[in-house]
Amino acid sequence: MIDRMLPQSARSLLLLGILATAVVLSAVVSRAAEPYAGPQYPRVNVSTSYEVDPSWPQRPDGFVWGAMPGVAVDREDNIWIFTREKPPVQIYRPDGKFVGAWGDDVVGKAHQIKFDRQGNVWLTDVGNHVIMQLTPEGKLLKTLGTRGEAGCDESHFDRPTDMVVAPDGNVFVSDGYGNARIVHFDKEGRFVKSWGKLGVGPGEFSIPHAIVMDSKGRLYVADRNNARIQVFDTEGKFLEQWRNLLVPWSFWMTENDEIWTCGSSPMIWRAEDKVLGCPPKDQLIMRLDITGRLLQLWTFPKAADGQEKPGELNWLHSLALDSKGNMYAVDIIGQRAQKFVRMDRTNRPDALKR
Secondary structure, X not given: OOOOOOOXXXXXXXXXXXXXXXXXXXXXXHHHHOOOOOOOOOOOOOOOEEEEOOOOOOOOOOOOOOOOOEEEEOOOOOEEEEOXXXXXXXXXXXXXXXXXXXXXXXXXXXXXXXXXXXOOEEEEEOOOOEEEEEOOOOOEEEEEOOOOOEOOEOOEEOOEEEEEEOOOOOEEEEEOOOOXXXXXXXXXXXXXXXXXXXXXXXXXXXXXXXXXXXXXXXXXXXXXXXXXXXXXXXOOOEEXXXXXXXXXXXEEEOOOOOEEEEEEOOXXXXXXXXXXXXXXXXXXXXXXXXXOOEEEEEEEOEOOOOOOOOOOXXXXXXXXXXXXXXXXXXXXXXXXXXXXXXXXXXXXXXXXXX
């Protein structure tokens, strides 16, 4: 109710203002109800995305997931997760069904898991300072390093982080947390050579955290604390480096030489950091070609500690892809493995295609 104590002129101006506002609002509402008259943009999903499957996997009762550092997919599309709880090696199908588990009496502290061309399993054990080759059933075939002893020589590692097995059976190890080098072994497990030292220059490392090889024999090293990817030949010759892309934590190499890498966006050292990127400020995955060109980028919500929701990540540590392009991601603080279903124009809801 307009205050009757206002002068007549003031009341008149106030009424005029209210009427003008009503007219403007009426016009806005009327225009909003009219059909869109601008360009008819195609409502087509031109971007690939990923949506979490919150029902994956069906973990057996009693299984506990601790920090989750490793994940790999075998030739049958089984998903192998490597956790810091028991059993440390767990296998699931893409539909989430449990296949099997082992490793209680073999693994000290899980870090990374991979396969060679023969289907054997390779594990990085940062607790016992060793790299192990095992059958898919968990039978130990070979050990690189000296179990339970840290060092920096031909027969010792200091918390190695990852390995890659070449088609001819040669093995290259990123050694890792305690050391700052790449170590080369032949197919029999004999030491060949090593290269690298702690530093920031080409061929130097500050936590070489992951390693993969392409079909041409080039090695890619996630030099995590230096926020770069370094590239070498198998003799250890430095070829190039890719800086300012991300703080790289892990790799997944596809058969057509696409390099998938995960981590966080580049950041500077903070006063509270013991290692760069911890805690990460965000979570991302990149797909690169072997020249370092970015092909695709996905970001994921960064979860709050202890409040992780499906689809959020918290210290994303490793990733792997199945034959259909679905992505599996594991994290340390989130303590879980998640499946992200590839969504593109072929499987998006019809409402998003029109």
